[in-house]
């Protein structure tokens with residue numbers, strides 16, 4: 001991975017307790033707000049504090065500093081941590097979700113606010129059905145994960161298949177709410193703009209096809225190393241871990 005000024009800044013200020021997480025969180029929020037203002041966006045993006053591998057105490061420090069949205073990428077970790085933390089946390093699932101784990105995560109985490117990583121009709125159907133059976137009062141917000149880099153190792157649907165999956169969710173999954181599109185950029189810094197451009201283009205195509213205003217479909221892109229760049233390109237949901245909680 002190319003070392004950027006941002007990454008080295010994050011690494012030299014690794015939180016070690018005693019308010020460090022709160023300070024790092026405030027720094028990220030300030031940087032995100034500046035990036036949004038510089039691009040003329042009316043609002044800063046939602047910040048998902050990615051807490052994977054970090055203990056519940058670290059999340060509590062961020063919570064006490066006002067953070068309410070947290071992201072985990074393993075079902076077991078979310079299931080373990082959620083009951084230890086306040087119920088008004090809005091959990092985002094950001095990892096690969098296997099169909100056979102859907103019931104587990106929905107039942108164990110009633111405050112699961114969003115699954116950002118739906119990439120098959122099968123998974124959408126599984127989620128939709130589980131919510132129906134559980135009689136969850138609210139629909140579940142989901143995002144479609146798009147493989148914008150074409151790397152085989154990455155999950156996510158191909159860009160050309162986004163519209164079909166979005167239509168499926170929109171018309172066949174009444175217990176899901178299509179909130180947006182999500183992507184994980186390539187670690188190679190220089191190729192990220194194309195990944196983000198691709199997600200922006202996918203949104204335009206899907207909104208045109210489904211007749212939705214652009215504002216209705218969010219873009220989840222940008223992590224510790226590139227969230228300002230992602231905001232400049234229209235990200236409304238950034239997922240930041242190591243810059244807030246320290247390296248893993």
Ligand SMILES: *Cc1c(COP(=O)(O)O)cnc(C)c1O
Pocket residue numbers: 050052073094095184223224225239240241242243
């Ligand atoms: C770990 C992770 C992040 C956060 O990455 P950092 O570089 O630590 O900010 C964001 N999104 C996903 C999907 C992740 O798995």
